[in-house]
Structure formats: C-alpha cells, structure tokens
Amino acid sequence: MKVLHLEENHPTLIKGLQALGFKNDTAYTDSLAEILAKINQYEGLIIRSKFPIDEDFLARAKKLKFIGRVGAGLENIDVKAVESRNIHLLNAPEGNRNAVGEHALGMLLSLMNRLKAGHASIKSGRWDREGHRGWELFGRTVGIIGYGNTGKSFAKRISGFDVKTLCYDILDNVGDQYAKQVDWKTLQAECEIISLHIPQTPLTRGMIDKKFIAGMGHAFWLLNTARGSAVITEDLVAGLQSQKIMGAGLDVLEYETRSFSSIFNEKKLPPALQYLIEAENILLSPHVAGWTGESHVKLAATIIGKVKKLFF
Numbered sequence: 001m002k003v004l005h006l007e008e009n010h011p012t013l014i015k016g017l018q019a020l021g022f023k024n025d026t027a028y029t030d031s032l033a034e035i036l037a038k039i040n041q042y043e044g045l046i047i048r049s050k051f052p053i054d055e056d057f058l059a060r061a062k063k064l065k066f067i068g069r070v071g072a073g074l075e076n077i078d079v080k081a082v083e084s085r086n087i088h089l090l091n092a093p094e095g096n097r098n099a100v101g102e103h104a105l106g107m108l109l110s111l112m113n114r115l116k117a118g119h120a121s122i123k124s125g126r127w128d129r130e131g132h133r134g135w136e137l138f139g140r141t142v143g144i145i146g147y148g149n150t151g152k153s154f155a156k157r158i159s160g161f162d163v164k165t166l167c168y169d170i171l172d173n174v175g176d177q178y179a180k181q182v183d184w185k186t187l188q189a190e191c192e193i194i195s196l197h198i199p200q201t202p203l204t205r206g207m208i209d210k211k212f213i214a215g216m217g218h219a220f221w222l223l224n225t226a227r228g229s230a231v232i233t234e235d236l237v238a239g240l241q242s243q244k245i246m247g248a249g250l251d252v253l254e255y256e257t258r259s260f261s262s263i264f265n266e267k268k269l270p271p272a273l274q275y276l277i278e279a280e281n282i283l284l285s286p287h288v289a290g291w292t293g294e295s296h297v298k299l300a301a302t303i304i305g306k307v308k309k310l311f312f
Contacts, residue, residue: 001021001022001023001043001044001065002022002023002024002025002041002043002044003017003022003023003024003025003044003045003046004025004026004027004035004038004039004041004042004044004045004046005025005026005027005028005046006027006028006030006035006045006046006047006048006050006051007028007046007047007048007049007050007070008026008028009046009048009070009296009299009300010296010297010299010300012297012300012301012304013046013070013300013303013304014026016300016301016304017044017304017307020304020307020308020311020312022044025042032051036056036057039057039060039061039064040060040062040063041063042061042063042064043063043064043065043066044064044065044066044067044068044307045061045064045066045067045068046067046068046070046303047067047068047069047070047076047077048069048070049071049073049076049258049260050258051076052076052077052078052258053067053076053077053078053082054078054081055078055081058078058081058082058085058087061087064085064087065087065088066087066088066089066090066307066310067082067087067088067090068090068091068306068307069089069090069092070092070095070299070300070303071091071092071093071095071290071299072091072092072093072096072149072150072199072290073091073199073200073227074089074091074199075199075200075201075227076258077089090303090306090307092298092299092302092303093148093150094149094298094302095290095295095299095300095301095302095303096150096289096290096291096292096298096299097149097153097290098153098294098295098298099289099290099291099292099294099295100150100153100154100197100225100289100290101150101152101153101154101155101156101157102153102157103225103251103285103288103289103290104150104154104195104223104225104249104251104289105157107223107225107249107251107285108158108195108221108223108249109137110249110283111221111246111247111248111249111281111283112134112135112136112137112221112247113134113135114132114133114134114280114281116280116283117131117132117280117281118132120280135246137158137161137162138161138162138163139163139164140163140164140192140193141163141164141165141166141190141191141192141193142155142158142163142164142165142166142191142192142193142195143165143166143168143187143188143190143191143193143195144165144166144167144168144179144194144195144197145167145168145169145187145194145196145197145198146168146169146197146198146199146204146226147167147168147171147174147175147179147181147197148169148174148197150197150225150226150290151167151169151179151195151197152176152178152179154195154197155167155176155178155179156178159178164190165178165179165180166179166180166181166186166187166190166191167179167180167181167182168181168182168183168184168187169181170203188212188215188216188217189217190217190218191216191217191218191220192218192219192220192221193220193221193222193223194208194216194223195222195223195224195225196208196222196223196225196226196227196230196231197225197226198226198227198230199226199227200226200227200229200230204226204227204229204230205229205230206229206230206231207230207231208224208230208232208236209232209235210232210238210239213236213238213239213244213245214244216244219243219244219245219246220244220246221245221246221247221248221249222236222245222247222248222249223248223249223250224248224249224250224251225249225251225252225289225290226252227252228250228253228254228256229254231250231254232254233253233254233255233270233272233273233276234272236272236276237272237275237276240275240279240281240282246281247281247282247283248276248281248282249282249283249285250282250283250284250285251284251285251286251287251288251289252287252289253273253276253284255270255273256287260287
C-alpha cells in the first residue's frame with residue numbers, strides 16, 4: 001500500500017512504515033490543489049494539522065484505508081465523514097502526554113514563583129526581592145478540565161506537591177488516585193488553579209469566558225496547553241485586570257492559524273493579544289507543550305504501532 005505524508009515528522013515514522021511494507025511518498029511543500037489531484041492513488045495518509053480533511057478531500061481519496069494523525073487533536077478532520085467511509089482514523093495522544101504534563105507544571109511553577117518578572121527585573125538592572133515574592137503550591141486545590149491522556153499526566157506530576165486535585169470530564173468514572181472527579185459547580189467553588197486538557201469541540205469553544213471567570217470561588221491561575229479556542233482572550237484580559245485571574249500560562253492562543261504555525265497574522269496585533277505579550281503575569285509558549293525531542297519519537301512510534309496492529 002502507498003502512504004502519503006503531508007507534513008514532516010520524525011524519520012522513524014517513514015522507516016517504520018517501510019519496514020511494514022508500505023511505500024511512502026512525501027508532499028511537504030505541495031499545495032492543497034496538488035494533493036487533491038493525486039490523493040486517489042493512496043491507501044494511507046499521514047497528517048498533523050496543515051490541511052482540513054473534509055468531505056471534499058475524502059471524496060477524492062477513493063482508495064484511502066487509514067489516516068494517521070501525528071498528535072491528539074482531530075478538529076481539522078471530519079470524523080463522521082471518515083467513519084462513514086470505513087476509513088480507520090489513528091491519532092497519538094499517548095505520544096506527547098508526558099511532555100504536555102511537564103510543560104503545564106513548568107508553566108505553573110514559573111508563574112507562581114514570578115520567574116519571568118524576576119528575570120526581566122535583573123536584566124534591567126534592578127534587584128527587587130520583595131517585589132517578586134511568590135506563592136507556594138502546597139495545600140492548594142487544582143482543577144483539571146478534561147481528564148484524558150494529558151490531564152492524567154499533569155495530575156500525576158503535580159501530585160508530589162501535596163495539593164488537592166479535582167477533575168471534570170464529560171465522561172463518567174474517569175477519576176483515579178491522582179484526581180477526584182467532581183461536578184462543574186464543585187470545581188469552580190474549590191479550585192485555585194485551572195488547567196485545560198480538552199479537545200476543540202463545540203462544547204469547549206469559548207469555555208473560559210466572563211461567566212466562567214465570575215463563577216470561580218477564588219482568584220485563580222489558568223493554564224492552557226490544549227486549544228486556544230477554549231479561552232476568550234478579551235475575557236481573560238478582563239479577568240487579569242480585575243485580579244480575579246492571578247496569572248496565566250498559555251501554550252495555545254485563539255489567534256493561531258489552522259496549522260498552529262503563527263499568531264502574527266495581521267500587521268497590527270489585536271489589543272488583547274498585545275496585552276498578553278506585555279503582561280508580567282502571563283507566560284506564553286508557541287504551541288510546544290507536546291513538542292519535545294522525546295515526544296517527537298514517541299508520536300511516530302505510536303502511529304507505527306497502531307498501523308501495525310490494524311493490518312498485521
């Protein structure tokens with residue numbers, strides 16, 4: 001069978017598929033029109049997030065038997081259309097869960113210890129100890145929204161700090177020894193830290209808004225290593241300005257392109273984005289929470305393993 005790779009991944013992915021007997025072609029620089037013109041030749045497709053895999057795409061992919069999404073999110077794929085054609089959809093949330101869990105924890109510790117502001121202060125020639133007094137994690141209540149692969153990874157890593165960890169999920173009975181599952185009202189009433197680990201769906205789009213922020217029982221820190229669409233940035237800024245939100249660690253932003261390649265898509269940045277860039281209590285990273293050297297290999301290995309299980 002022939003497999004078309006739309007984006008570059010770790011070399012072990014192509015090597016692993018070759019070892020299984022697949023013929024691999026790459027189309028890293030091809031336009032969507034060029035890909036649509038030849039997709040009917042392929043039984044397999046390997047993607048990240050560059051192009052939408054929609055009804056029009058799938059109608060042209062006459063031979064397609066499987067799609068390998070090198071990552072977790074499926075928002076660029078018409079899942080129902082894929083399933084209706086009996087095409088196997090393989091993603092790899094296991095591949096970068098450790099990386100995301102560690103990144104979220106790193107962001108939280110940096111925010112609570114005011115490391116960004118302290119570093120900037122020293123660079124400017126000031127030595128301000130009192131102005132950079134931080135907070136401890138010990139004894140706080142952490143809330144995780146979305147308790148799947150990355151949510152569980154974050155809960156496990158934060159468990160060593162003697163915190164109380166609660167989780168909320170649309171699925172029942174997902175809690176474990178690291179987090180107690182609670183309802184939405186309890187999560188908002190008790191938590192001082194909120195970490196998002198949810199996919200992009202109609203339910204999660206705009207989840208963190210004025211209503212959510214106002215409904216929190218405590219001032220809180222916010223972490224988002226999931227999808228930028230989950231947070232309404234203007235409402236986040238209002239929460240920061242009112243000090244209801246103590247600080248935020250954001251690996252993702254609603255201003256990202258579909259392929260997560262940039263937020264700098266306009267000559268003049270939106271005011272809310274400009275505020276985040278300049279604020280001392282905001283920590284930004286360029287959608288790299290799951291982008292470690294180790295996860296690069298693990299994501300490839302996960303897809304290879306699932307393809308092997310599917311066909312052999």
